[in-house]
Amino acid sequence: MRIFTLQSSGISEVDEQLALTELRLPEQGYLWMSCARQEFASLQAQIQAALQSLCGMQLVDLHISDLLNNQLPSHYDYTSQYDVLVFRRLAASSGAEAPVQELADAARAKRSGPPILKRIDTSPVGFAVFDNVLLTVHPGDCAVRDAYASKLLSAVRTPGLGSPRLPSSPADLMLRIVNQMVDGYLELRRELTRQLDHWQAELLNPRTRFNNWGTLLDARLSLHQLDQVCEDQRTAVQDWIEALKLWPDAQTPASQRERELLNVRSRDVLEHIERVVHHVRRLEQNAETAVQMHFSAQSNRTNDIMRTLTVLTAIFLPLNLIAGIFGMNFDFLPLIHTSSGFWWAMSAMLLIALALVLVFWRKRYLEHSGR
Secondary structure (H helix, E strand, O other), X not given: OEEEXXXXXXXXXXXXXXXXXXXXXXXOEEEEEEEEHHHHHHOHHXXXXXXXXXXXXXXXXXXXXXXXXXXXXXXXXXXXXXXXXXXXXXXXXXXXXXXXXXXHHHHHOOOOOOHXXXXXXXXXXXXXXXXXXXXXXXXXXXXXXXXXXHHHHOOOOOOXXXXXXOOOOHHHHHHHHHHHHHHHHHOOHHXXXXXXXXXXXXXXXXXXXXXXXXXXXXXXXXXXXXXXXXXXXXXXXXXXXXXXXXXXXXXXXXXXXXXXXXXHHHHHHHHHHHHHHHHHHHHHHHHHHHHHHHHHHHHHHHHXXXXXXXXXXXXXXXXXXXXXXXXXXXXXXXXXXXXXXXXXXXXXXXXXXXXXXXXXXXXXXXXXXXX
16 A cells, blocks of 8 residues: 655655554645555555544445445546545556456456457556545556656656646546546557558458458457447546536635646546547447458459359350250261361350350450459
8 A cells, every 4th residue: 555645845655654543634735545456455444544534534335345346337426525436447457466356357357359458457446536635446456556656756846736747636636647547548559450450451351361250359349348448437537527517616716726727637538538439439440341341352252253153154155055966866967977077166166155255355244353
């Protein structure tokens, strides 16, 4: 568990040896309490006591269940004292060891398809936003928390909480973390697009036989699941924005500016999520279009083959008729008792064949559709 103090004088991390019951709020600032989901489950009583001491209120039981649930979709809820946002991340798994329960949950929800889709982790991250405390509950291998904490600790110390380098409130810090989680997926889209473009090229290449149908169908299913995750993310952020409008009016110009910054950052997060939704849907549509174009191309190639076979059959049909006539068991047939009869018959058959080839060529029955 990591605890940070953010105030006008700078940012500092609380000593790990300090008990939760000994935490105190800074005079001008707030606390960020961050823990893994398993830590939250084991330290639930101590965290509740710390929240009671710091904020005068504890988390309700339903919100505790939401923060502990590793399969909960993104959603937003609130009380009169705090807000709760559960946001499913879209990030590449770091490969670090996770608790046994989270590994079991991940195995049940294992994502198939191309390697990049298998690496996208959609574990939920929970946020409990109080006036002076932000409690975040992460998966066991959440690199977003550690990356943003390192970014905060290495940030330039500038006076005033209104600095763009320092979150001005727990809600502002939550939005920045969510924004970084969304941008983490935007960094993965190039590799995912490259993989699907490679499949499209294979699907439309007439010289190759595409055999990865199972993987492609799994990829389409995974993209559909990502679309659902993104839709839940967008709904949760939209609910947060609507709830933000119902907050009490700011009493000071500084509070009013802080409220406006929260609205701006919330809309920015929503715009980033919509970009992810648009990209995922475009990939899903491209995969579906590539499959349809593949079957259309296969149908065209089959039509070309059948047309060629039909033309060849039409060319040889009169030749077979002539051969059948001269193969009849009659004593008197023209040309069969003359020495040049064979050559006359062969010449007639050749002329008929050439004439039919010329006619079919003029009608473009022998042309390849790809020309």
